Amino acid sequence: MSEGNFPERPGEPECSYYLRTGNCYLKQNCKYHHPKNITPIEPQCPLNDKGLPLRPDQAICPHYSRFGICKSGPTCKFDHST
Template structure:
């Protein structure tokens, strides 16, 4: 009987982070980009906005929440 070939799995998803892609897509749908409008200050501070897609302000995708430095 010939030797059995090893079972190989070709998983093309191993190099990508599916959850991260999902979060980016969800953020794009929830927080609208409105170039020319003032930036949503709450979104800049927290990375969230309670108005989501109804907010009239700009939510830049490249901007991350800025947390104040706290020293004790």
């Protein structure tokens, strides 16, 4: 996550996706607040080298399998071990 790419809008509701993942695909177009100092969420499971969850008991993430990236980031419910 690189600070400065996300708008700070004090007084507006915080971007829930940004708070969960540390990322926001809308970047400057997002109407919500993106606080600079967010506390990272502790992962519930191990992460691969791209920061995506390893969940061997779940199905492979279809988006990650097809494109090599995951839209849901570390909160994805699928496996990213391939």
